[in-house]
Amino acid sequence: MAKKESTFTNMVLTLFVVTLVASSALGFVYKLTKEPIEQGKLRKKNEAIRTVVPDFTNQPNEEAYSVEVEGDSLKIFPARKNGKLVGMAVSTFTNEGFSGEIKLMVGFNANGEINNISVLEHKETPGLGDKIEKSKSDWSTQFNGKNPENFKLKVKKDNGDVDAITASTISSRAYCDAVSRAYNAFKKGVKNESVE
Amino acid sequence: MNQWNNFSKGFIKDNPVFVLFLGLCPTLGVTTSAFNGLGMGLATTFVLLMSNLVVSIIKSLIPDKVRIPTFIVVIASFVTIVEMVMEAYLPTLFEQLGLFIPLIVVNCLVLGRAEAFASKNNILSSIIDGLGMGFGFAFALTLLGAVREILGSGTLFGLNLHLFPLDSDGNPITMLVFVLAPGAFLALGYLIVLINKLKKKIY
Numbered sequence: 001m002a003k004k005e006s007t008f009t010n011m012v013l014t015l016f017v018v019t020l021v022a023s024s025a026l027g028f029v030y031k032l033t034k035e036p037i038e039q040g041k042l043r044k045k046n047e048a049i050r051t052v053v054p055d056f057t058n059q060p061n062e063e064a065y066s067v068e069v070e071g072d073s074l075k076i077f078p079a080r081k082n083g084k085l086v087g088m089a090v091s092t093f094t095n096e097g098f099s100g101e102i103k104l105m106v107g108f109n110a111n112g113e114i115n116n117i118s119v120l121e122h123k124e125t126p127g128l129g130d131k132i133e134k135s136k137s138d139w140s141t142q143f144n145g146k147n148p149e150n151f152k153l154k155v156k157k158d159n160g161d162v163d164a165i166t167a168s169t170i171s172s173r174a175y176c177d178a179v180s181r182a183y184n185a186f187k188k189g190v191k192n193e194s195v196e
Numbered sequence: 197m198n199q200w201n202n203f204s205k206g207f208i209k210d211n212p213v214f215v216l217f218l219g220l221c222p223t224l225g226v227t228t229s230a231f232n233g234l235g236m237g238l239a240t241t242f243v244l245l246m247s248n249l250v251v252s253i254i255k256s257l258i259p260d261k262v263r264i265p266t267f268i269v270v271i272a273s274f275v276t277i278v279e280m281v282m283e284a285y286l287p288t289l290f291e292q293l294g295l296f297i298p299l300i301v302v303n304c305l306v307l308g309r310a311e312a313f314a315s316k317n318n319i320l321s322s323i324i325d326g327l328g329m330g331f332g333f334a335f336a337l338t339l340l341g342a343v344r345e346i347l348g349s350g351t352l353f354g355l356n357l358h359l360f361p362l363d364s365d366g367n368p369i370t371m372l373v374f375v376l377a378p379g380a381f382l383a384l385g386y387l388i389v390l391i392n393k394l395k396k397k398i399y
Contacts, residue, residue: 006261014258018266022273029277036284044287126228127349127372 052107052116053079053087060089067188074185078193085110088189091120092182096174099123102132104175106182112190113147117179129171139165139172143179153180203324206332209399212305213336213384214391219305222296223337224380230353233341235289236296237334239278241327244306246274248326251314267310268301275300305333336387343383348375 004010042061049060056079063080066073077089087110093103103121108114117140124130131137142163143151153176154160155169164172212218219240227233250270258266279297282290290297300306309329314322346352350360350368360368373379 004257004259006259010259011262015262015265015269018254018269022269026273026276029280033280033284037280040284040287126375127370 048105048118048120049077049079049089049107051118052105053077053089054107054109054115055081056086057081058083065189065192067185067192069181069184069188072181074181076185076189078189079107085193087115088186090182090185090189092178092185094174094178094181096170096177097122097124098129098168098170098174099125102171102174102178104178104182106179106186108183108186110190111147112149112183112186113145114143114179114183115145117143124168124171129165129168131165131168132171132175137165139163140175148180148183153177153183199321199324202321203328206325206328206330207335208391208395210329210332211336211391212329212333213340214388215395216305216308218308219303219333220384222299222303223340224377224384226293226296227337227341227344227380228375229345229349229351230338230342231289232292233337233339234334235286236293237330237337239282239293239297240300240303240306240333241330242278243271243274243300244309244330244333245323245326247271247306247310248314248322249319251310252317252319252322255315263315264307264311267307267315271306271310272301305329340380340383340387343387344374344379347371347383348373348379 004014046061053060058078058080060077060079064075064077066075072093075091077091078085079087079089087108089105089107091103091105093101095101100123101121102119102124105118105120106114107116119133119140122130122132124132131139134140146161152160153162155162155164155172155176157164157169158173160176162172162176206212208215210216213220213223222236222240226236247267247270251267254266275298278300279290282293282297309325313325317325342352346357346359348370350357350370358368360370363369371379374383
């Protein structure tokens with residue numbers, strides 16, 4: 001077949017047809033993958049909530065609400081067992097990380113004790129700051145069972161109660177910052193609950 | 197052209213990373229572990245194969261002056277498809293590769309093969325070229341990822357190799373620099389030396 005000549009109509013027609021085919025193919029794949037993508041995101045969120053709060057029977061994701069803390073709004077997922085509040089998962093963040101934002105899901109028992117924490121997203125240095133992840137090191141378990149009321153959420157260098165990760169003081173500080181932000185949100189959330 | 201040579205040239209003789217130096221941005225960026233390198237390599241292989249196939253089918257229908265925009269549209273479509281499918285069915289890998297998947301669009305390797313090979317050769321040769329180059333790219337990325345993972349984290353494909361002594365906390369003392377950006381350049385440099393040596397021996 002001879003090569004098509006580069007006339008104006010030929011060029012316009014070719015580009016039109018090519019982009020039309022491409023966009024319809026993309027639309028088709030988008031429709032096909034839309035549901036699994038959304039389900040995956042939802043599943044991940046539910047899993048993160050499940051790992052940080054005590055057993056619950058409600059749908060924390062559907063009862064979620066936001067509270068304002070120092071100008072930022074944090075999302076709270078209340079966990080209830082048979083209607084009684086057993087804990088709260090707070091989706092929190094910090095911008096103090098060594099390389100940008102760190103996102104955590106912090107779970108509290110109803111009495112304010114930290115139940116468990118899971119890292120949702122971070123860009124800390126592999127091998128150093130990434131020890132905040134449970135899979136890399138058990139550093140973050142020191143928070144479990146502590147009540148921020150009498151457990152100062154600061155590294156020992158800053159006169160707090162938290163053992164910093166060796167060679168990653170900045171990441172540890174950022175982690176504490178995110179957790180204490182979550183605790184402030186939790187206090188507000190508990191206040192809301194008792195008003196209801 | 198002999199099809200076997202056409203396929204195997206991507207591994208050593210014309211390896212996209214070690215010899216042609218194409219697509220170095222994702223190469224240096226994602227190869228922090230062998231698994232990431234393999235994932236990125238296979239994603240690129242798929243895009244390369246499909247774009248080579250489509251370009252060689254439509255090559256005679258495309259006026260010369262608009263061929264580059266057409267190729268880019270074809271490549272971008274396949275990259276977006278890979279991105280959506282990966283997010284839906286391989287979310288863990290998708291998170292690791294993240295930003296680098298959309299960047300396959302501007303990977304000069306893909307456009308380079310479309311322009312230099314697929315637009316001049318028949319369908320079969322183009323498919324084989326795409327596969328060979330893609331696997332060569334995946335091979336290079338996996339090799340680089342494996343070297344960096346072994347030296348930097350003491351693991352290979354996530355398996356602990358127990359190569360390094362432990363510190364007082366029980367963590368292995370590894371050569372962290374290899375997981376970081378400078379290590380990518382160091383490891384790539386030494387691998388290029390080795391591959392060049394090997395190439396001289398074979399050809």
